[in-house]
Amino acid sequence: MNDDPEPTVTRRAVTEAEGRAASRRWWDQDADNYQEEHGTFLGDVDLVWCPEGLREADVRLLGDVKGARLLELGCGAAAGSRWLDGQGAEVVALDLSAGMLRQARLAAERCGVPVPLVQADALALPFRAGAFDTVHTAFGAVPFVADSEALMREVYRVLRPGGLWVFAITHPIKWI
Template structure:
């Protein structure tokens, strides 16, 4: 869920939103929140690193993407593109994509700080501006997937731009998080929401215009979306909260992290042509 400033008092509810409302809210939110997000989390994510989740799992250790040297890699919802810059250093041919101009502005600033430049593309994840079979690997760490109304269409679009045998790895909120209150403390241990309620979490302004939208899918939904798109699901990683990690990130906290997972990382592959 979003991290609100003390002065923010939006209406918060669960309700249906149109695809147009959802896209507009996501773009406005991330354009407006880019500075605050990077100030809060930029040091944790780094300028040249692929950190999958608030638990701190790093691709350097997990190697979920497999062999990346020489691979054409697309990062969807790249934010400040730290992951793409790290992959560039591993010998990958990287393209970083995001809907938000504000986040891509930070990607440019981080490139200047680090001296690592990768191609940046501003585009909608549901209309990837690439030919079929362009990439060997596609990935995202909490980009796009939690914020798109039709994630089944996203899976199909990623499948389209991957070559046969290509990998699709995405980190998103663990589906079971939906049943708990969005708090890092003890109140966040109370199960109050229906796991099967797929209406999105919506924050809206006084005029009823959505300002932030987050979508929920069950574990079964995710598996069916991947299968329907043609992917083979290879693994689901549920990172454990590491000892000594005391940083609180939104609803992620050491207390909650010791009891149940906050992140699910789906590792899938487009089947080989054979």
């Protein structure tokens, strides 16, 4: 007879700080695996909007970026920012995870296109109001924050008046 107690599952609310720390820990630990699994598909210098392979080079959701100041939110390995740099944009790539930013540095070394990298929380962007013409993210930040309304407010804050906010996430119906 087995005297081990039955496994139990508990649930408790976590604070925003605990959630942020857990997310950072997860992405720091998984960055190498993520890049190994998705890096070839994403490329080192490309902006891929979705798993179906929709590329900014084909759809131009961001419009003409030459001379514009762009922030990539949740940049991962920053392939999108490197591609936009090649289109003449002034870019900043931001991610919560040091592990993902390490992957961004490695990719920059491979392809010779370094871009400014910033480690910060998407809910507390370290930029002045109106600093960017466009903020964009392809599957970064938006689905990973507990308070998407706060994220939208923070993006609005750093956009210049009339600026563009473009993001891609998977619709929940995709997983049904």
